[in-house]
Amino acid sequence: MDRISKKKSCYIVRHEISTDKVSPPCLPVCEAPVLIDTAVVYTDSAIAKQAETLAFQLKLPLVQPGESHELLLRCTPEGLELLKPDDPHLSGPVRVDFTAGAAAFRRKQQGKELLLRAVGCKIGRPLAVIDATGGLGRDSFLLAASGCTVQLFERQPILAALLADGLERARQCRETGQIAERIQLIVGDAVSALREMEDRGQHAAVIYLDPMFPERRKSALVKKEAQMLQLLASAEATDEAQLLAAALAVGKRVVVKRPVKATCIAGPAPSHAVIGKTVRFDVYLHMTGSLKKANAE
Numbered sequence: 001m002d003r004i005s006k007k008k009s010c011y012i013v014r015h016e017i018s019t020d021k022v023s024p025p026c027l028p029v030c031e032a033p034v035l036i037d038t039a040v041v042y043t044d045s046a047i048a049k050q051a052e053t054l055a056f057q058l059k060l061p062l063v064q065p066g067e068s069h070e071l072l073l074r075c076t077p078e079g080l081e082l083l084k085p086d087d088p089h090l091s092g093p094v095r096v097d098f099t100a101g102a103a104a105f106r107r108k109q110q111g112k113e114l115l116l117r118a119v120g121c122k123i124g125r126p127l128a129v130i131d132a133t134g135g136l137g138r139d140s141f142l143l144a145a146s147g148c149t150v151q152l153f154e155r156q157p158i159l160a161a162l163l164a165d166g167l168e169r170a171r172q173c174r175e176t177g178q179i180a181e182r183i184q185l186i187v188g189d190a191v192s193a194l195r196e197m198e199d200r201g202q203h204a205a206v207i208y209l210d211p212m213f214p215e216r217r218k219s220a221l222v223k224k225e226a227q228m229l230q231l232l233a234s235a236e237a238t239d240e241a242q243l244l245a246a247a248l249a250v251g252k253r254v255v256v257k258r259p260v261k262a263t264c265i266a267g268p269a270p271s272h273a274v275i276g277k278t279v280r281f282d283v284y285l286h287m288t289g290s291l292k293k294a295n296a297e
């Protein structure tokens, strides 16, 4: 069973060894409202209790399959998945699955990843990284696969539920278990948590930010995962400048993922950038002191 502890503005989802093959993601009762019409369904009566618990935690209705809602959070014996039943462009449900597909491919292609270069990850020198914008956890998993320990923040409750489920399954898989153990999911707002760290005089080695990408014009070409992320996360505005300022106040190294041609986030200029074909990582080094000085002047 999982345990939850409340830590000021955030909730840490703790996992303990479970013998239950399909243990439910265990989340706190949701304080942030889910802003989109969403309901919970289940596909198998063996997991009815799980679905009921999840609906209670997220304060969502538990409904019969076929009932019309904008989004359905579906509990299946294979995992939790999110569907948009009426969208013909969105093929298939979205799940967090670190054991197969793209996540596994990226895990095996570690050396090529610009992200690892941007965070300063070197073989034999594991880092402690705060991923302040969790999403579907793909970047966090890549960081953990390369040896980093990751504190993963996600404030959107449905995404947090998908993440908790994906992490639990990754823990139970022989290939990914140790990697998933290095990731701690924290459900809540990262800006508040970073400000609390600053108040306590704490620092972080690396803070990683991947705020929502600006909407692309050819939206049909955007992958289903990106579409779901946009739909869920854009309901709550992300103040990128606030996020960056909070990160710079405590992070010795702050890395921001941007579309390659996008401007930098408002604030101090990055120290350098690691540039790929479609994305760019802006790297801010040792700005905690200089920001304090600038504020005092």
Ligand SMILES: C[S@@+](CC[C@H](N)C(=O)[O-])C[C@H]1O[C@@H](n2cnc3c(N)ncnc32)[C@H](O)[C@@H]1O
Pocket (backbone or CB within 6 Å): 132, 133, 134, 135, 136, 137, 138, 139, 140, 153, 154, 155, 156, 159, 188, 189, 190, 191, 210, 211, 212, 213, 229, 233, 238, 243
């Ligand atoms: C583009 S997605 C990140 C994708 C992620 N890097 C991945 O690999 O899947 C941005 C995510 O950050 C979350 N987010 C934005 N602002 C946040 C904040 N202040 N605290 C916690 N999560 C936040 C959004 O809910 C959204 O899920």
